[in-house]
Amino acid sequence: MPTFSCSAILFDLDGVLADSTRAVDREWREWAQQKGLDGNAIVAIAHGVRAIEVIQRVAPHLDAEAEVRELERREVDHQEGGVCVMPGAAALVGSIPEGRWGVVTSGTRSLASARLRFCGLPVPNVLVTADDVAHGKPHPEPYLKGAERLGFDPADCLVVEDAPAGIESARAGGMKVVGITSTYAAAKLAEADAVVQRLGQIQIRFESTGRLAVSTP
Numbered sequence: 001m002p003t004f005s006c007s008a009i010l011f012d013l014d015g016v017l018a019d020s021t022r023a024v025d026r027e028w029r030e031w032a033q034q035k036g037l038d039g040n041a042i043v044a045i046a047h048g049v050r051a052i053e054v055i056q057r058v059a060p061h062l063d064a065e066a067e068v069r070e071l072e073r074r075e076v077d078h079q080e081g082g083v084c085v086m087p088g089a090a091a092l093v094g095s096i097p098e099g100r101w102g103v104v105t106s107g108t109r110s111l112a113s114a115r116l117r118f119c120g121l122p123v124p125n126v127l128v129t130a131d132d133v134a135h136g137k138p139h140p141e142p143y144l145k146g147a148e149r150l151g152f153d154p155a156d157c158l159v160v161e162d163a164p165a166g167i168e169s170a171r172a173g174g175m176k177v178v179g180i181t182s183t184y185a186a187a188k189l190a191e192a193d194a195v196v197q198r199l200g201q202i203q204i205r206f207e208s209t210g211r212l213a214v215s216t217p
Contacts (some may be wrong), residue, residue: 002194004176004214006158009096009204010126010146013105013112015047015162015183016199017089018119023082027075028054031067035059047183048163050106050136068108075107076114085119086182088199093121095204100212102126104146104159106136106166126150138168143175158214160202167191178202178216 014020028046032039037058046054051071055064093101102124105112109129116123126149128142135141147154159170162183170177171191179192186195194216196202205213 002216004158006212006214007100007152007156008150009101009212009214010104010143010157010159011101012048012161012163012166013103013107013115016160016180017086017103017121018083018115019086020083020115021183023075023079026082027071027078031071048106048137048165050130052130053136072108072111075111079118083115083118085121086199090121092199092202092204097206102128102146102150104128104142106130138165138172140169140173143170143173161192164188
């Protein structure tokens with residue numbers, strides 16, 4: 001059973017704490033259809049990546065900032081029926097001492113906060129969003145900023161991710177990563193240090209030294 005010793009944990013949001021893959025797929029496909037674009041091609045690259053970077057890549061002729069605002073509005077308005085809390089998420093974050101965890105997401109702050117509240121999860125003090133970085137995942141900036149705001153060295157932070165872009169981001173920042181197969185098959189998460197099928201397989205102990213011991217199967 002692999003065990004990681006760390007001071008803090010950074011979670012991705014969509015596909016990790018919030019079961020929102022179907023909702024994200026739906027919104028991207030509907031947007032693609034409206035714009036005359038290939039929905040399958042967009043969904044293949046969209047998970048774990050900032051919407052503005054996806055739009056700039058697939059539709060450079062559009063006003064990316066305006067399109068992101070519209071996508072955000074649609075996602076916030078259409079959470080019913082497509083978004084729910086990931087099994088085990090509430091118990092897992094509840095087992096971590098305050099100030100020892102945060103969320104690093106490719107979504108905007110407005111969407112991330114709405115998503116967390118909709119799922120009944122606390123909005124952590126450290127919430128790094130698309131609005132806070134110049135470079136999104138797979139660039140290391142998002143997770144490096146999360147570690148900085150928590151006040152810990154990046155190498156002393158563990159990341160929980162569901163997407164290859166997020167795993168690459170965390171690894172580039174010098175962090176260990178636990179992948180979860182909620183969005184991609186295990187083979188796509190091979191760069192993670194450990195892979196689980198569900199959050200309930202992650203066990204966290206607060207040690208007398210003040211560190212966290214994180215165990216996976």
